[in-house]
Structure formats: structure tokens, C-alpha cells
Amino acid sequence: EAQVTQNPRYLITVTGKKLTVTCSQNMNHEYMSWYRQDPGLGLRQIYYSMNVEVTDKGDVPEGYKVSRKEKRNFPLILESPSPNQTSLYFCASSLVASGPTYEQYFGPGTRLTVT
Amino acid sequence: KNEVEQSPQNLTAQEGEFITINCSYSVGISALHWLQQHPGGGIVSLFMLSSGKKKHGRLIATINIQEKHSSLHITASHPRDSAVYICAALIGDDKIIFGKGTRLHILP
Numbered sequence: 001e002a003q004v005t006q007n008p009r010y011l012i013t014v015t016g017k018k019l020t021v022t023c024s025q026n027m028n029h030e031y032m033s034w035y036r037q038d039p040g041l042g043l044r045q046i047y048y049s050m051n052v053e054v055t056d057k058g059d060v061p062e063g064y065k066v067s068r069k070e071k072r073n074f075p076l077i078l079e080s081p082s083p084n085q086t087s088l089y090f091c092a093s094s095l096v097a098s099g100p101t102y103e104q105y106f107g108p109g110t111r112l113t114v115t
Numbered sequence: 116k117n118e119v120e121q122s123p124q125n126l127t128a129q130e131g132e133f134i135t136i137n138c139s140y141s142v143g144i145s146a147l148h149w150l151q152q153h154p155g156g157g158i159v160s161l162f163m164l165s166s167g168k169k170k171h172g173r174l175i176a177t178i179n180i181q182e183k184h185s186s187l188h189i190t191a192s193h194p195r196d197s198a199v200y201i202c203a204a205l206i207g208d209d210k211i212i213f214g215k216g217t218r219l220h221i222l223p
Contacts, residue, residue: 033211042215043201050209058210090158104148106158 002027006091006107013081014115021076021110023091029105031094032074033058034066036087037109043090049074081114088112118142119204121214129222134189136217138202147185148203149176152216158201161187194221 004025013019025032033048035058045058049068063085065077074093078085091107119140128134138147149161162169162176164185169176173192178185189196199216206212 031209035213040215043203043213045211048209056209059212088156092158103160103163105160106150109156109158 002105004091004093004105004107006089006110008110009108010111012113012115015082016080019078019081019112021078021089021091021112023074023076023107024072025074025093025105026072027093027095027105028071029093029095030071031096032068033092033094033104034064034074034076035090035092036060037090038087046076046089081112083114086112086114117215119202119212119214121200121202121217123217124215125218125220127220127222128192130193132192132221134192134196134219134221136187136200136202136219138185138187138214140183140185140204140212142204142206142212144183144204145207146205147178148205148211149185149187150201150203152199152201154198161200189219192221194223197221 007022030051034046035043037043044060046064047066049055052068052071055066068074089110092104094104122137146163146165148163150158151161152158164178173190175188197220199218201216202214204212
């Protein structure tokens with residue numbers, strides 16, 4: 001089954017404790033992206049990747065890191081999480097390297113709480 | 116001012132009504148994406164439009180590039196259509212800006 005998986009689905013952590021949210025897709029997609037969703041603000045793009053070893057900042061990259069060492073995986077790293085990073089996070093992937101020109105497939109979301 | 120504006124923010128209608136959700140954008144776009152977010156949180160893609168009109172079942176999406184406006188229509192609405200509908204503007208080949216969503220509630 002074609003899908004985007006994220007882990008963990010729910011995470012409660014404390015300020016400053018490094019964490020990684022994994023994202024994996026099994027569709028051989030070239031484009032992958034991370035978004036956060038906050039009440040009243042909607043979805044906002046954090047980072048995206050056009051292909052392996054190619055990543056770029058979205059609208060709200062501060063406090064986040066990403067890597068794309070393999071085509072299928074695009075982990076989101078919070079080196080020192082802060083309470084303002086409490087949010088619902090979505091990973092998504094799309095077929096083409098030239099961008100999200102085609103349908104994006106979204107992961108199920110990761111609800112992160114930083115206390 | 117947001118670059119992508121949706122209206123209305125909230126919409127409650129009776130089952131069977133014709134629904135229209137609007138999306139206006141102020142930037143040049145390469146395409147516009149309509150998404151549906153279920154009450155459980157999952158997001159699915161409905162349409163990707165760069166011109167004209169697309170139809171899938173009871174859903175119809177239109178876009179007017181000159182007017183920088185897109186609409187999502189639902190015919191014969193049903194309670195299972197209750198969800199948040201989000202439009203997203205694709206800028207160039209890689210950036211995406213989302214509207215804040217329209218929360219639709221269809222009453223039986």
C-alpha cells in the first residue's frame with residue numbers, strides 16, 4: 001500500500017531534549033516536505049527536499065533541522081525543543097523532483113507537546 | 116494580509132445543499148491544490164489545478180488565473196463531507212502556501 005508513515009504519532013517531551021520525528025514513503029517520490037499546523041495559523045511549510053541531499057527552508061525553519069540521505073526517508077530533528085514548537089506536524093511526499101506539481105501524499109501527523 | 120485567503124472560515128449547511136468554498140491568492144502561482152482534512156486529522160489531496168475545471172464525483176474545482184481565484188463546490192452535500200477544506204498555492208516548483216481552511220459541517 002502506497003503510504004507516508006510518521007513516527008511517533010504522539011510525543012510529549014521537555015524543553016531542550018533533542019528529538020527526531022521520522023518520515024518514510026514507499027512510493028519512490030523525489031519531493032518531500034514537513035509542515036506544522038497550528039490553530040488560527042493553518043499549515044505552514046518548515047523544510048522541503050527536492051531529492052536526496054537537496055533540502056531547503058520553508059516559511060518557518062527556525063529551530064528545526066532535516067536531512068535527506070535516502071530517497072524514502074526525511075526525518076525532522078528538533079535539537080533543543082521549546083514550548084512554541086508544540087504543534088501538529090505533517091510530512092508529505094510528491095512524485096516529481098521539480099516540485100509539488102502533482103498530488104501530495106500526507107502522513108498521518110505527529111502531535112508534539114513540549115513542556 | 117495573507118497571501119492565500121479562504122472564505123468562509125466556517126460553514127454549516129443542511130444535507131443536500133450545494134456548497135461553495137472560495138480561495139483567493141495574491142501571488143503568482145504555478146498551480147492550486149485543494150485538500151480535505153478529516154475530523155481525525157488526516158489530510159488527503161482532492162484536486163490540483165492550474166487552469167479550468169476538474170470534477171471528481173460530487174466535487175468540482177474551478178480556477179480563474181486572471182482573477183486569482185479558485186472555488187471548490189460540493190453538490191448534494193452529505194454529513195460525511197464534514198471536514199476542513201484547505202487550499203494551497205504552489206509558488207514556482209517548490210514552495211507552497213496554505214489558506215487557513217474552511218470548516219464545513221453538514222447537518223443530517
